[in-house]
Amino acid sequence: MARLALEYFGLVFLACVGVLQAAAAYNGLKGLSFFGQRLYGYLFAAFTVGPALLGFFTWNGRNPTGVIEGKEQFGFFMLGLIAAVVFTLAVSSLLRSSLLQGNPGHDGLDALREVTFFKALRCRFGRR
Amino acid sequence: MSPDETLFLWINGLAGRLFPLDELLKGIANDYFIIVSSCLVLLALWFGTRDIRQREANQKAVICASGSLGIANGIVKICNLFYFRPRPFTELPVNLLFYQPTDSSFPANSTAVVFAIAIAVFLADRKAGSLLLFLAFLFGFARIYVGVHYPSDILGGAAIGAATAFLIFRLIRFLEPWPSKFLKLVRKFYLA
Secondary structure, eight states: OHHHHHHHHHHHHHHHHHHHHHHHHHHTOGGGOSSSSHHHHHHHHHHHHHHHHHHHHTHHHHOTTOOOOHHHHHHHHHHHHHHHHHHHHHHHHHHTTTTOOSOOSSSGGGGGGTSOHHHHHHHHTSOO | OOHHHHHHHHHHTTTTSOHHHHHHHHHHHSSSHHHHHHHHHHHHHHHHOOSHHHHHHHHHHHHHHHHHHHHHHHHHHHHHHHOOOOOGGGTSOOOOOSOOOOSOOSSOHHHHHHHHHHHHHHTTOHHHHHHHHHHHHHHHHHHHHTTSOOHHHHHHHHHHHHHHHHHHHHHHHHTTTHHHHHHHHHHHTTOO
């Protein structure tokens, strides 16, 4: 059960990180992206979401008797999703901190077109 | 034999004839692939919508979908407390391409979840909603094809999912401006 849960969590995490990179590339959210060019964002997404979905597609073939119950599935999905969002915000803020400067001119996700998440938070909550 | 069983036997009778089709529908019918894919579409809608008005509508749809899938799941569980329908493979000669689930066949829980997500999104974004509805129908068909549900189980699950999504959509509209205020608060943290 622990191995299945870990596998499920890992695949969800991988897929969510990929989707976030694809969304950042499509939406022009430079502060959320790991890369300077959109193309790399899409490629990263293809190389993470693709294998993760393949992992889910072939799940029953690889784990013929392994089932994760609905409640646990929901819990591990949320855990994987939150981990992926935190990971993306932290890594993009670290990787892009030197490239994106200035104060965000917008609220919400649009601010991440100009600055990183950590920088935007710093600007909003005082420590500039 | 009931029309439900006749239709089940016809669809399930297609299984075992074409190996690639069997493998494709086995992958689609499993408990993870379509459900996780639908949830990934929700994540993409939350972060990936360019137009700010459409983004707000999509984010409300994501909230609606999340609420709907939980409530639809709860309704199915309550139905299962009062009514148990055996799986088709326990009653009929079936081409079973799947493991043998032990819970009630009616209503189909996983189908209720994917339809709840699809309808919630369709009400806000026709394009993404159509994609999710296509996945939901494919999932429902695949669950019959692999031999784990009768067509009426899928219809029951889809009806519960769709009705729940409509109700939650209405409820979110009724609760305005609170959902908008919630999104505004999340926007202050640059996450919406």
